[in-house]
Amino acid sequence: MPRISPSALRQARAISPLLPQLLRPCRELQSAQNELRWLREHAVKVASTKQWPQWHSYLQVLCRKRGKGVPLQYLLGSEYFGDLEIICKPGVLIPRPETAASVTFLVERLTEKGHQLPGELRVLDLCTGTGCIPLLFRHEFSRRSSTRLRLMGVDISRAAVELALQNQGRLETPPRVYTAFSFHQADVLSPNLSNPSASCPPLFEVLNDQGHMQWDILISNPPYISPQSFFRDTARSVRNFEPHLALVPPSSPIVPDEEKGDPFYPRLLEIAEKLNVKVVLFEVADLQQADRVAEMAQRGGIWKGIEIWRDEPSAPSHQNETGHVQFPTLGRGNGRSVFCWRDAAKSWLGAAARAA
Amino acid sequence: MFRTSWACRTCLYRLPRQVVWRQLRFQSTTSAGNISPALIARARSMTSEHSQLSKQLADAFESKTAKKIGELTPVVSALKDWDKANESLRELKTLIDDPSTDKELRDLATEDIEQSKGQLSRASQILASSLIPKHPFADLPCFLEVRPGIGGGEAAIFAGDLVKMFQAYCSKNGLNVAILKLETADGTSNLSLSGAGLTEAILEIDSPGAYGIFSCEAGVHRVQRVPATETKGRTHTSAASVIVLPSFPANGSEELDFNDPNSDFFVDPKDVRVDVMRASGAGGQHVNKTESAVRLTHIPTNTVAASQEQRSQARNKEQAWTMLRARIAQARREAREEEMVRLRRSVVGVAKTGRQDKIRTYNWNQQRVTDHRSGLSVHDLDDVIEGGDTLEKVMASVRAWMVDQEILGLVAEVESQK
Ligand SMILES: C[S@@+](CC[C@H](N)C(=O)[O-])C[C@H]1O[C@@H](n2cnc3c(N)ncnc32)[C@H](O)[C@@H]1O
Numbered sequence: 094m095p096r097i098s099p100s101a102l103r104q105a106r107a108i109s110p111l112l113p114q115l116l117r118p119c120r121e122l123q124s125a126q127n128e129l130r131w132l133r134e135h136a137v138k139v140a141s142t143k144q145w146p147q148w149h150s151y152l153q154v155l156c157r158k159r160g161k162g163v164p165l166q167y168l169l170g171s172e173y174f175g176d177l178e179i180i181c182k183p184g185v186l187i188p189r190p191e192t193a194a195s196v197t198f199l200v201e202r203l204t205e206k207g208h209q210l211p212g213e214l215r216v217l218d219l220c221t222g223t224g225c226i227p228l229l230f231r232h233e234f235s236r237r238s239s240t241r242l243r244l245m246g247v248d249i250s251r252a253a254v255e256l257a258l259q260n261q262g263r264l265e266t267p268p269r270v271y272t273a274f275s276f277h278q279a280d281v282l283s284p285n286l287s288n289p290s291a292s293c294p295p296l297f298e299v300l301n302d303q304g305h306m307q308w309d310i311l312i313s314n315p316p317y318i319s320p321q322s323f324f325r326d327t328a329r330s331v332r333n334f335e336p337h338l339a340l341v342p343p344s345s346p347i348v349p350d351e352e353k354g355d356p357f358y359p360r361l362l363e364i365a366e367k368l369n370v371k372v373v374l375f376e377v378a379d380l381q382q383a384d385r386v387a388e389m390a391q392r393g394g395i396w397k398g399i400e401i402w403r404d405e406p407s408a409p410s411h412q413n414e415t416g417h418v419q420f421p422t423l424g425r426g427n428g429r430s431v432f433c434w435r436d437a438a439k440s441w442l443g444a445a446a447r448a449a
Numbered sequence: 450m451f452r453t454s455w456a457c458r459t460c461l462y463r464l465p466r467q468v469v470w471r472q473l474r475f476q477s478t479t480s481a482g483n484i485s486p487a488l489i490a491r492a493r494s495m496t497s498e499h500s501q502l503s504k505q506l507a508d509a510f511e512s513k514t515a516k517k518i519g520e521l522t523p524v525v526s527a528l529k530d531w532d533k534a535n536e537s538l539r540e541l542k543t544l545i546d547d548p549s550t551d552k553e554l555r556d557l558a559t560e561d562i563e564q565s566k567g568q569l570s571r572a573s574q575i576l577a578s579s580l581i582p583k584h585p586f587a588d589l590p591c592f593l594e595v596r597p598g599i600g601g602g603e604a605a606i607f608a609g610d611l612v613k614m615f616q617a618y619c620s621k622n623g624l625n626v627a628i629l630k631l632e633t634a635d636g637t638s639n640l641s642l643s644g645a646g647l648t649e650a651i652l653e654i655d656s657p658g659a660y661g662i663f664s665c666e667a668g669v670h671r672v673q674r675v676p677a678t679e680t681k682g683r684t685h686t687s688a689a690s691v692i693v694l695p696s697f698p699a700n701g702s703e704e705l706d707f708n709d710p711n712s713d714f715f716v717d718p719k720d721v722r723v724d725v726m727r728a729s730g731a732g733g734q735h736v737n738k739t740e741s742a743v744r745l746t747h748i749p750t751n752t753v754a755a756s757q758e759q760r761s762q763a764r765n766k767e768q769a770w771t772m773l774r775a776r777i778a779q780a781r782r783e784a785r786e787e788e789m790v791r792l793r794r795s796v797v798g799v800a801k802t803g804r805q806d807k808i809r810t811y812n813w814n815q816q817r818v819t820d821h822r823s824g825l826s827v828h829d830l831d832d833v834i835e836g837g838d839t840l841e842k843v844m845a846s847v848r849a850w851m852v853d854q855e856i857l858g859l860v861a862e863v864e865s866q867k
Contacts, residue, residue, distance in 0.1 A: 108634070119738075123757070124738070124739075124740070126632075127739075127742075127757055128739070131739075131760060164737050165739050166737065166739070169760075172739075172760075173741065173760055173761035173762065173763070173764075175763060176761070176763045178761070186734070187737050189732075189733055189734065189736075189737070190725075190740070190741075190762060191732055191733050192733075314734075316734075317733075317734065318734055318735065322731075322735075326730070326731045326735050327731075327734075327735045327736070328735065328736045328737065328738070330737060331734070331735060331736060331737050335737065339734075340734055376733065377733075378731065378733055378734070378735070379731065404732060405725070408723075426732070427731065427732050427733070429732075429733065
């Protein structure tokens with residue numbers, strides 16, 4: 094990581110003595126200044142509710158923590174995900190803007206003019222974390238369509254499920270356009286791979302108990318970083334402060350290093366088939382992983398259309414970013430997700446049928 | 450690109466009439482009897498259009514016609530008053546000139562004639578201003594952008610003083626004001642917590658007609674005082690600039706149709722490039738930076754609007770769109786006004802104050818504020834800077850001056866068409 098130049102530090106100190114320590118996590122002066130402003134607003138707010146005697150001493154505490162790399166979202170207690178403010182707590186992964194872009198794009202594709210949707214759309218989100226994906230799906234979908242929704246989020250972590258329920262409670266909006274919305278603790282991988290940290294029921298047991306073995310859409314942003322990439326490519330504040338369980342999947346030592354981020358995908362595709370899912374959207378780390386996942390899906394033989402979406406899937410593709418041969422690749426930025434649909438979903442996705 | 454709007458035709462509609470009249474009487478550059486015959490001719494033709502349309506409306510109601518009639522009505526009644534004043538003056542003159550008038554009556558008439566002249570002068574003024582077309586942004590809310598100019602730290606402090614002045618003016622006059630952006634030199638977002646002054650502020654005055662009220666504030670404000678930081682007691686001269694932009698309702702309205710490609714307010718989303726700041730590198734789960742900044746570029750005009758105030762990217766995008774629309778519409782409007790000014794200048798020298806020109810000086814040592822356009826000086830500087838009635842007095846003098854400029858321009862334009 095490049096060192097921060099002494100002149101940048103001097104400049105920062107001239108503006109505020111609190112700023113230089115924020116330069117470490119932020120790298121750039123402008124974003125350090127933005128963070129200082131948000132932290133100050135937060136400190137003033139907290140002090141005004143008497144949770145802390147003095148806002149400036151609290152601000153100093155916050156800046157010191159931020160300087161050590163604690164994610165801003167944990168300090169402020171939330172992150173924006175599309176239009177929604179999602180509560181964040183240490184122990185549960187902070188939602189990322191790329192995920193919000195994919196979910197929004199999926200909803201746009203489903204709600205384009207003239208598309209025929211079933212009377213009720215059933216959406217399952219595996220590895221749900223804060224619950225941000227089904228919450229945003231509902232928010233974006235219900236302002237475009239009057240189709241009813243059944244939503245379920247599943248995570249292995251108790252803390253995640255509790256936080257997701259809290260977020261759901263906070264974002265509850267009266268005209269209910271969904272028949273059900275729930276979060277459950279379950280292990281997505283078992284019984285395929287035993288997960289040592291898991292002492293919770295397998296997914297199918299929970300689905301069976303709930304009586305919901307049929308789903309239309311499966312979304313997942315599973316742990317996808319390989320152990321090697323975890324040490325090489327993640328930011329320090331991710332590595333040191335976000336839950337390892339959310340980032341790095343368990344992997345067997347015999348697979349090649351670059352495939353050690355993949356274990357969730359074959360399992361997710363298998364689940365999709367068992368639950369009779371018509372559309373899947375999986376987030377991935379990059380174009381290479383997207384390729385591998387798209388190929389896995391193709392080998393399954395049941396998917397009529399397979400696409401790769403980049404960070405900003407709705408943006409026009411750059412010339413130099415096309416040239417991907419095998420699968421249609423949409424948008425701008427890093428390879429970000431794999432999108433597959435079955436013949437039965439053709440009428441839901443006019444544009445998808447066109448692209449194939 | 451963002452020049453000040455140099456004329457505010459709206460104040461006549463916006464402000465208590467008496468204020469405007471008084472100002473016009475004392476400061477007018479167009480005086481009574483010599484109202485241009487060209488303007489009278491125009492008023493007459495508008496009046497006949499008015500009666501024609503009224504007949505049409507009696508036959509069949511049409512909202513467009515009704516609207517047009519509404520626009521012409523002030524001209525019609527102003528012309529009627531002017532004719533009446535003219536008529537009574539003529540009668541008095543005839544009376545005086547008539548050798549058969551007895552002395553007592555003549556004396557009375559001579560006394561009255563002064564008053565009648567005053568009446569005619571007022572009527573002329575009102576008639577002239579009724580002919581000025583209404584500014585299309587007049588009834589809109591507005592944005593005020595305040596930035597320090599030359600003068601370093603002292604300019605930053607003065608820019609902060611101006612922001613507080615506008616805020617106080619708004620609260621005293623029942624206008625809604627919100628801070629959209631406020632950056633201080635020490636990174637504080639609160640002026641009263643910061644001793645360092647301002648680097649940039651954007652205020653939104655969300656009351657209808659705010660554009661008409663504040664367009665007289667656009668330009669360079671100059672300050673002369675001994676800065677708090679000055680140890681040798683020297684007076685410094687520094688400056689801050691103010692830009693006034695119209696603020697459009699998010700989805701247009703009946704009159705401001707965003708979807709009408711011919712309107713000033715239309716911005717085709719296809720012409721706008723959206724750049725969101727993304728953490729470079731792998732992205733996704735690998736990083737958790739808060740990069741919520743959004744930048745919009747209107748490609749045909751290379752107009753840029755950016756926002757990084759909010760943690761929410763969606764909110765930043767909305768804010769950037771509002772600013773982009775405001776800038777483009779203002780630029781288009783000004784391009785047309787520029788064109789008009791050129792036309793008028795070729796006929797007579799019409800004064801124009803661009804945003805690069807200094808418009809007002811605040812002199813602390815003498816406790817004096819002088820507006821360089823209207824020429825008005827007031828001595829209650831504290832009341833001005835606290836947004837009090839004295840500031841309103843200064844602003845009103847400028848609005849009146851702007852109306853005068855408009856009238857001059859209109860005369861030039863009408864006469865050049867003959
Ligand atoms: C990358 S996070 C995604 C969180 C959220 N969906 C989002 O986009 O912000 C992955 C989540 O998967 C959960 N997880 C890890 N292993 C799991 C398993 N075997 N079964 C179910 N969930 C698991 C983690 O607890 C974590 O919340």
